[in-house]
Amino acid sequence: MNPEPGASADARRSDVTLPVGRDSCAAWLYRPENVERPPVIVMAHGFGAIRTLRLDAYAQRFADAGYAVLVFDYRHFGDSTGQPRELLSLSRQRQDWQAAIAYARALPGVDTGRVVAWGSSLSGGHVLHAAAHDQDLAAVIAQVPHVSGPHATIAMGARHVTRLGVAAVKDLTRQLTGRSPYYVPSIGDTGTLAVMLDDDGIGILRRLAEGLDVDSFLPHNRVAARILLHMPFNSPGLRAHRITAPTLIQAGERDELTPTKASRWVARRIPDSVFKTYPCGHFDPYVDPHFEGVVADQIAFLNSRVPVRQ
Secondary structure, X not given: OOOOOOOOOOEEEEEEEEEEOOEEEEEEEEEEOOOOOOOEEEEEOOOOOOOOOOXXXXXXXXXXXXXXXXXXXXXXXXXXXXXXXXXXXXXXHHHHHHHHHHHHHOOOOOOOOOEEEEEEOHHHHHHHHHHHHOOOOOEEEEEOOOOOHHHHHHHHOHHHHHHHHHHHHHHHHHXXXXXXXXXXXXXXXXXXXXXXXXXXXXXXXXXXXOOOOHHHHHHHOEEEHHHHHOHHHOOHHHHHHHOOOOEEEEEEOOOOOOOHHHHHHHHHHOOOEEEEEEOOOOOHHHOOOOHHHHHHHHHHHXXXXXXXXX
């Protein structure tokens, strides 16, 4: 198998498919060269996002460090199947995580007893939820994780929450009457109806999608609004005390979407945790100048807790 364009010579990437119920999750599988039975890292993106939005940059670094990496898109998103499109369901995404971890544990040629769960933003909460229920994970990395529905909701502000609530009810009404979803953008500029706001929201999205056909991707920057009725009650941090795996939690000091205070509180409840903060906002860890430091800390954590055996 030849390396994918842009891949380093010592890490090979292939396309794989994870069956989940009647649908399937599209995934990349990275395998490092010259490493026998490497640990395997399972990765997925955050709220409404897909793997092509910079997860390949992380995965390549991990593969260069000697780790196998499985990167998947949730059902209804990206290259995965599932109708309607851009339907975000917390329960279905958690099922996708279970399927991906099970797939990793059945892979030939890797150390199936050392599986690491990596998540960011909403998926940072998903991996904490998974670790609280799966005591066999070797380690967890949660980058700017969503840990508390109430904290995240309060941080959004009453006016924005009210507008999103109206949109959510509209979408739920359409669902109950058998019509297509009512969508809201996932990321947008301050003052718009997007779920996650930033003064340069669309600019951030373009940076995450650098190298892609951004204009063709932008119409998929959306979620069915009904998920917003569930997000205030999604608090995976409440079960943090059940997590036995070594856990790295990374927070942005200027993160207005997943507040640092909540992440620090969760880290304190995990028996074996490392908590790090960075002078950045919610989306900054994915891109320069903060990406290099964030991913270096992740690799250092992996080397100390789940080292590659040469």
